[in-house]
Amino acid sequence: MEDLWRQACVNLERNVGQNNFNHWIKPLRLSTLEAGIAYFESPTRFISDWVNRHFADKITAELNGLGYEVDRLRFAVVPAQGAARAARSAAAAQVSGQTGAAQPVARAAAPSTTRLAPKPDLGAPLDPRFTFSNFVVGKPNELAHAAARRVAEGGPVGFNPLFLYGGVGLGKTHLMHAIAHDYQTRHPNSQVLYLSAEQFMYRFVQALRESTIMDFKGMFRNVNMLMVDDVQFIAGKDSTQEEFFHTFNALVDQGKQIVISADRAPAEIKGLEERIKSRLSCGLIVDLHPTTYELRLGILQSKTESFRRQQPDLEIGDGVLEFLAHRISTNVRVLEGALQRLFAHASLLRREITLEVAQDCLADILRTNDRKISIDDIQRKVAEHYNIRLSDMMGPKRARNVARPRQIAMYLSKQLTSRSLPEIGRRFGGRDHTTIMHGVRKIEELVADDHALAEDVTMLKRLLEA
Numbered sequence: 001m002e003d004l005w006r007q008a009c010v011n012l013e014r015n016v017g018q019n020n021f022n023h024w025i026k027p028l029r030l031s032t033l034e035a036g037i038a039y040f041e042s043p044t045r046f047i048s049d050w051v052n053r054h055f056a057d058k059i060t061a062e063l064n065g066l067g068y069e070v071d072r073l074r075f076a077v078v079p080a081q082g083a084a085r086a087a088r089s090a091a092a093a094q095v096s097g098q099t100g101a102a103q104p105v106a107r108a109a110a111p112s113t114t115r116l117a118p119k120p121d122l123g124a125p126l127d128p129r130f131t132f133s134n135f136v137v138g139k140p141n142e143l144a145h146a147a148a149r150r151v152a153e154g155g156p157v158g159f160n161p162l163f164l165y166g167g168v169g170l171g172k173t174h175l176m177h178a179i180a181h182d183y184q185t186r187h188p189n190s191q192v193l194y195l196s197a198e199q200f201m202y203r204f205v206q207a208l209r210e211s212t213i214m215d216f217k218g219m220f221r222n223v224n225m226l227m228v229d230d231v232q233f234i235a236g237k238d239s240t241q242e243e244f245f246h247t248f249n250a251l252v253d254q255g256k257q258i259v260i261s262a263d264r265a266p267a268e269i270k271g272l273e274e275r276i277k278s279r280l281s282c283g284l285i286v287d288l289h290p291t292t293y294e295l296r297l298g299i300l301q302s303k304t305e306s307f308r309r310q311q312p313d314l315e316i317g318d319g320v321l322e323f324l325a326h327r328i329s330t331n332v333r334v335l336e337g338a339l340q341r342l343f344a345h346a347s348l349l350r351r352e353i354t355l356e357v358a359q360d361c362l363a364d365i366l367r368t369n370d371r372k373i374s375i376d377d378i379q380r381k382v383a384e385h386y387n388i389r390l391s392d393m394m395g396p397k398r399a400r401n402v403a404r405p406r407q408i409a410m411y412l413s414k415q416l417t418s419r420s421l422p423e424i425g426r427r428f429g430g431r432d433h434t435t436i437m438h439g440v441r442k443i444e445e446l447v448a449d450d451h452a453l454a455e456d457v458t459m460l461k462r463l464l465e466a
């Protein structure tokens, strides 16, 4: 069994990536194969659940490829041996600097007092597709990309933490995984820990329950880089915030790099302790802005090219990608989903994707997007109506003939889009959310008293909603 598993591991490591392999597959031991079922020993239930959910297909395919008929995996949790193995492999990795080689798992008896929490329990797997080379850079994300590149290089810490924030599906997780991949390639002996804030809490609660809190603390403090995704999740969760605060301080004190992501800036996260907000604001805070047409088109072209590498006969008609970039402006995830659906359609029917095919196949997505009014649209319409320059919407001019239309555009942005005040502020030349709130209130007051202005606002609304 050990030989067979060692052989399977060689390909699995290549297949799932070194980080995933080390975290999830390496701690397993194949104990037997019987009646189409591969039986494994796993150090924890967390690992076996994760492997079952994410890698079962790959493992069965690998075993089948080696001539063994397997269609299911079963796991037995064997904690003492698992902990001993984790301790040994962590020690071996530290001594030899070996992080990726698929080593056969030795089965020495573990001392019953071994309490080291198994390292694989802590992190989350990295998506091998989320690399810098697959990330398309444009105006809305160029600063975030440059900062991520800088952090991935390592070396003296320039800004700690790097705090990335932005709306749904704009590439925060992609950039974090890219940092981790790149950093690990440059520093193969280093320990990078990536996890969501939810996983941080889950592991913390588990450590409290199992009285392994010192191991938990120790493991976090031993990493070279800690990355926590969706940190807004810990808002309002007092003990988790407390633990996060101490972990954060300990790592910063040791000069270790921290990368955090959230859906909004630290100051905007309600329920987050002030001292954490202030810590998070000490480094570099960069936001990923909503995509522009050019960025969306670039992403579509890049994804189409990579799909073409697998399926060279894929034919996409003129103007289809431009049409999608124009019509789907919500977020990149939706854009990707639409493209995937078109590719699936094209491969199944073996037909060129024309504009008509795209419209037909994506009717539901296009309808949803139709209802969206963007801040760009609002600014453009209002600027046109009052005959001012579009750049005056973002600029500093305070003269009433410019400031009033700008406030109307702010008011309409609040009314007609689901954007938050800080997001609107960003789109109006990086203004503070209090300025937007003031603008919105001003127009609310004026609309009540000034008929001409109220009519203007109603007409602009109708134009935008048409």
Ligand SMILES: Nc1ncnc2c1ncn2[C@@H]1O[C@H](COP(=O)(O)OP(=O)(O)OP(=O)(O)O)[C@@H](O)[C@H]1O
Binding pocket: 130, 134, 135, 136, 137, 141, 166, 167, 168, 169, 170, 171, 172, 173, 174, 175, 263, 299, 332, 333, 336
């Ligand atoms: N600039 C980009 N280039 C290529 N792909 C991108 C880009 N931005 C986003 N994507 C892709 O869009 C999808 C969503 O991105 P990601 O999961 O990183 O978003 P997110 O900002 O973390 O969103 P959420 O807040 O919902 O977690 C991913 O598949 C990602 O690869």
